[in-house]
Amino acid sequence: MVAINSAFKVGNEAAAIRVRHVVKQFDSPDGGVTPGALALNDVCLTVTAGELVCIVGPSGCGKSTLLRMIAGLNAPTSGEVAVGAELIQGPSAERGLVFQDPSLFPWLTVRGNIESGLVARGVLGRMRAEVDDFMRLVGLEGFANSFPHHLSGGMAQRVALARALINHPRVLLLDEPLGALDAFTRMRMQDEVLRLWQARGTTMLFVTHDIDEAIYVSDRIVVMTQRPGRIEQVIPVELERPRDRGSDAFLRLRGKILEIMHFAGQPMAGNRT
């Protein structure tokens, strides 16, 4: 709860995410006979305040695990994760999370879902006016009283974004948020995410398996490898926004990342353990 109060005096510097030598080993399924899977091995990553960083990598490379640890839902086996000066001990309203499945509460209306962050923190009475602002921000004013099962995938994900943003989190963690959408909706939603990011200045860490998406939205791309999950390379994206998905620079970067991932996928994996 201390963390929530301190959110009002966030300096820009405070919003940086720092991941230091994080190792995550899952409990072994057979009760200790064989060691559990090593999901992350010695991961170091720094995200500066207001940055939009994408993590790409093959499935099973521990991207989601890393994100859950920053959210405070899982604890690292060793190493430390900090947001600003504060070590992460557990989940908090300062670090919003959006999943691939919007996971809207089906028993609440669109408005109820967006409000839920305020209700959970017991500040709905004080901040009710914000709900309308956020519904407008994601363009869902007309759907306040609809239930989630009436919404399309893109709309549901916009509700999930508004729900995560209403607490004014310092950091927004996005776990393949557009993965389940069709290609056209996904491209529209990428612009939507960029618009929200530019409007609010929230630090965003965006996990995706779509390289085009990563190049289109992010300031930097973190490429991860599989088994155990490690950061292979961090690539800055120095293209002017709005980016042209067909430009030479875009395609060159795409080729470079594919090359890295391919190169990282086969001959190196055996040497790591």
Place this chain on the structure above:
Amino acid sequence: MSTAINQISPAAPAISNSERRQRPAKPVATAGVHYRPQTLLAIPVGAAGSLAIHYLVPKSEAVPMSTFFPKLLCAMLGFGIVMALIYPFSTRVRKWMRHMCPILGMATLTTGAWELVTSGLGLLPLPYFPGPEAVIAAIIRDAGLIFDSTWHSLFLLLSGYAIGTCLALITGVIIGWFPHARYWGMPLLKVVGPIPATAWIPLAMVVAPSAMFSAVGLVALAVWFPVTMLTASGISNTRTSYLDVARTLGASRFYLIFRVAIPAAMPNIFIGLFMGLGTSFLTLVVAETVGVKSGLGWYISWAQGWAEYGKVYGALVIMAAFFSTIMTMLFKLRDRVLVWQKGTIKW
């Protein structure tokens, strides 16, 4: 998406066959009303048929002197004719009649068949199978006592059901949420729960200070088991992504239990409530028969003792109406609480 479609044409997805057939008629008030014989004639034909059986088939038994049954049939005939006359003038009446008339007509005709088999041809042994006249006469003549019994049953049922549900929600949430409570509570629930509540009657009679207390307790026990079981499983199967999201929104444990796990478990809880309602009807009737000397269960066994089977069937008719009304009310409540669910089970 579908909401947007709904807004464009509100009635579009909900058109049933009957409505579609009526559509071309809409612009002109009554000119194009479709007259279907099975809608207009079902009740009058059913009632007339039953009246014909009543007056034309000679009676094989010493018929009670009352004439309630033919009066009821005449009322039904009148009702059918009046409805058929209103038919062209109101869309709502048309819709209702299209749905209800065939079934009401068939029900009326069935009472005629019943009379034919019992008082008419005497195919079934007396006094176990009286005709409709005897049953209706029993209900009307004994209305006071039946009403009193119904009232007693209602009181026992509702108090037992309410107590059992409240306890079950508490124990179900505790067992479903806390792993320790689950470890210790689940085996008890699995071993003791499946014992039918009625099997506890000997113990209940000894322990409870009065027969009424024991009946309320047995009904409560009958409800408690299914509701606890379903609540606990609903709570412990709450999707983790709901809980994860709520945690990152700053939710306390209170919020996680009462605003996430319980709403998520609601569909399960209602299944438990329906199962519990069924077992509570059963337990109520048995408890009234053996313990409490009042209520519909008692009335039936008392009437049977006097071989007044007209009263037995009369009480069964009242019981059917009484229990199905309560069941319908629970369905209405469910539809209200679970409006957010996609599809609903029909009752």
